[in-house]
Amino acid sequence: MTRITWKIEGDRDISGEVEDGLNLMEAAIAHDVPYIYGECGGCLSCATCHVFVEPEWLEMTGPVDDVEDAMLEMTDVERRKTSRLSCQVEVSPELDGLVLHVPIPE
Amino acid sequence: MTIRHPGDDGFSNLSDHDSFIHGPPHHTFARLRREDPLAWTDGGQFKGFWSMTRYADIMEYNRNTRLLSSAQGIRIEDQSHEEYLARRTFQETDPPEHTHTRMLVGKAFSKPVIAGFEGIIRRLCEEILDQALAQKEFDAASMISRQLPMRMLGQILGIPPEDLDWLVTKGDELIANTDPEYTEHVLDKDDTEAFRLMPFRSPAGAELYRYAKRLVEDKAARGDTDGVLHLMLQPNAQGDRISDDEFRNFFCLLVAAGNDTTRYTLSAAIHALASQPELLGQLQQGQDTIWDTAADEFIRWASPTMHFRRTATADFELHGRKVREGDKVLYWFVSGNRDDSWFDRPFEIDLCRSPNRHMAFGQGGPHICLGMWLARLEIRVLLQELAMRVKSIRQSGDHEYVRSNFVGGIKRLPVRVVLK
Ligand code: HEM
Ligand code: FES
Numbered sequence: 036m037t038r039i040t041w042k043i044e045g046d047r048d049i050s051g052e053v054e055d056g057l058n059l060m061e062a063a064i065a066h067d068v069p070y071i072y073g074e075c076g077g078c079l080s081c082a083t084c085h086v087f088v089e090p091e092w093l094e095m096t097g098p099v100d101d102v103e104d105a106m107l108e109m110t111d112v113e114r115r116k117t118s119r120l121s122c123q124v125e126v127s128p129e130l131d132g133l134v135l136h137v138p139i140p141e
Numbered sequence: 142m143t144i145r146h147p148g149d150d151g152f153s154n155l156s157d158h159d160s161f162i163h164g165p166p167h168h169t170f171a172r173l174r175r176e177d178p179l180a181w182t183d184g185g186q187f188k189g190f191w192s193m194t195r196y197a198d199i200m201e202y203n204r205n206t207r208l209l210s211s212a213q214g215i216r217i218e219d220q221s222h223e224e225y226l227a228r229r230t231f232q233e234t235d236p237p238e239h240t241h242t243r244m245l246v247g248k249a250f251s252k253p254v255i256a257g258f259e260g261i262i263r264r265l266c267e268e269i270l271d272q273a274l275a276q277k278e279f280d281a282a283s284m285i286s287r288q289l290p291m292r293m294l295g296q297i298l299g300i301p302p303e304d305l306d307w308l309v310t311k312g313d314e315l316i317a318n319t320d321p322e323y324t325e326h327v328l329d330k331d332d333t334e335a336f337r338l339m340p341f342r343s344p345a346g347a348e349l350y351r352y353a354k355r356l357v358e359d360k361a362a363r364g365d366t367d368g369v370l371h372l373m374l375q376p377n378a379q380g381d382r383i384s385d386d387e388f389r390n391f392f393c394l395l396v397a398a399g400n401d402t403t404r405y406t407l408s409a410a411i412h413a414l415a416s417q418p419e420l421l422g423q424l425q426q427g428q429d430t431i432w433d434t435a436a437d438e439f440i441r442w443a444s445p446t447m448h449f450r451r452t453a454t455a456d457f458e459l460h461g462r463k464v465r466e467g468d469k470v471l472y473w474f475v476s477g478n479r480d481d482s483w484f485d486r487p488f489e490i491d492l493c494r495s496p497n498r499h500m501a502f503g504q505g506g507p508h509i510c511l512g513m514w515l516a517r518l519e520i521r522v523l524l525q526e527l528a529m530r531v532k533s534i535r536q537s538g539d540h541e542y543v544r545s546n547f548v549g550g551i552k553r554l555p556v557r558v559v560l561k
Contacts, residue, residue, distance in 0.1 A: 067496075072496075072498075074502070074504045074505075074509055074513075075204075075504065075505070075506065075507060075509040076200065076203065076204040076504065076505035076506055077204065078204055078236070078506055078507035078509075079240065079507070080240075080243060080247075080506075080507045080508070080509050081509055082251065082252075101379065102240055102244060105244040105247070105377060106244070106247070108248055108251070109247050109248055109251035109252070109253075110251075110252075110253075111252045111253060113253070
């Protein structure tokens with residue numbers, strides 16, 4: 036089990052133990068994190084699982100491939116350097132303590 | 142509670158389009174979800190097929206494109222490889238090929254790009270409602286529901302207004318090719334052999350191909366860089382651009398998929414407002430946040446794309462049923478959206494339902510509707526404008542459904558309105 040925290044500006048943080056092997060989108064849905072919809076089930080077709088990774092954790096989440104990079108152009112809240120599509124990051128023990136920020140649409 | 146219509150005894154034949162002429166056979170779907178969640182149906186004139194009807198099963202399998210592939214067709218009809226190659230769009234491909242095209246066209250339909258159309262959509266809604274509501278009594282399906290997606294597609298594709306009606310009539314011929322009102326070549330009744338290489342096995346497809354080609358050439362000649370077409374033809378960051386064939390097929394897909402789906406959802410919504418006036422009251426007096434959720438609830442309720450098909454690429458077993466390689470499997474999204482093991486009170490319209498993880502857009506897989514942001518926005522804005530103008534809406538005659546088990550909904554909806 037790996038501890039993940041989602042920070043939602045102006046709202047409470049959500050923190051939870053996540054089973055390794057799930058991806059961060061599935062983990063968010065299991066914890067009812069708002070604004071993360073994951074509508075395409077992790078197939079890189081919807082961009083509704085966008086998160087900002089706390090900068091010091093960014094490297095740990097691994098590289099962004101071409102498809103994810105193209106999909107990051109289609110997010111509701113504009114991408115930043117720390118953007119990831121959370122369905123592309125698998126939960127593993129090295130991510131224990133990971134902090135994510137949930138983009139809030141206007 | 143399920144909504145039951147005459148003739149739906151729980152054993153409706155899902156391959157028979159006549160089983161859908163009073164709306165989807167929800168009583169049958171409810172029985173299948175309970176007793177036979179991967180049910181076999183003999184196909185009549187086609188090979189038989191499996192029906193997946195539970196929400197959880199569809200969600201689990203839809204992303205597994207290796208096992209259940211789109212690359213042998215997404216409608217029930219059987220097609221030869223030759224027919225498939227001539228007619229396919231990117232919807233009839235699997236990742237990674239599918240991903241490639243989707244990346245090229247995705248941006249033009251992404252939420253932020255579509256959000257920029259809200260003003261245009263609102264103006265179109267004003268125009269449409271001014272015309273329709275002035276009549277007090279009219280067919281809401283043709284005067285309202287058909288108009289908005291058609292005019293909006295015209296706007297984003299840069300199609301001259303005078304061509305729109307022709308274009309949408311052709312689109313209807315493609316999709317509703319089982320309803321004699323929409324086509325002279327009814328798929329399950331007439332001989333359509335001569336059209337087998339044309340999109341949707343219909344001569345309308347060939348006409349649309351020619352139109353798309355001319356449209357792009359004209360635009361290029363004028364140096365016109367407005368609209369989605371231009372955006373779609375731009376190379377992406379890797380320098381790739383969609384091919385002319387891909388574009389032409391894609392154009393047909395847009396005309397077909399971008400019209401009747403939104404149309405039937407709007408008709409289902411107006412029908413609901415007419416038969417349950419308290420819903421109109423909620424839209425008018427509710428908090429503003431109701432507009433964040435109402436459109437998706439109407440989309441779940443309408444589920445106009447009732448199923449899409451996949452083909453098994455290997456044998457597998459589920460719920461004691463043995464599916465063989467080459468078998469057709471249908472995802473009945475319309476059934477998943479009424480599954481009470483996922484939704485609380487699925488047969489009620491709850492305009493504040495949240496979260497509302499419905500599957501009307503094919504959620505849970507790579508083919509999730511490309512036009513979903515556009516559809517959601519059109520439906521929200523139209524209902525906002527309608528709710529502002531009317532005191533009441535009542536049905537003034539019987540409504541009628543399209544004869545189809547594929548994409549369907551209310552095709553005629555006589556209403557009487559009292560204005561504010
Ligand atoms: C309420 C309205 C709509 C509904 C319910 C709907 C439903 C769907 C569904 C269920 C799919 C998935 C098909 C599959 O799994 O094989 C789909 C795909 C698609 N839809 Fe929609 N649709 C709607 C509106 C639109 C609009 C307005 C457009 C375009 C302007 C559009 C364009 C497409 C395209 C191009 C695809 C294929 C995507 C792919 O294969 O990657 N749709 N739609
Ligand atoms: S869930 Fe659709 S892109 Fe991540």
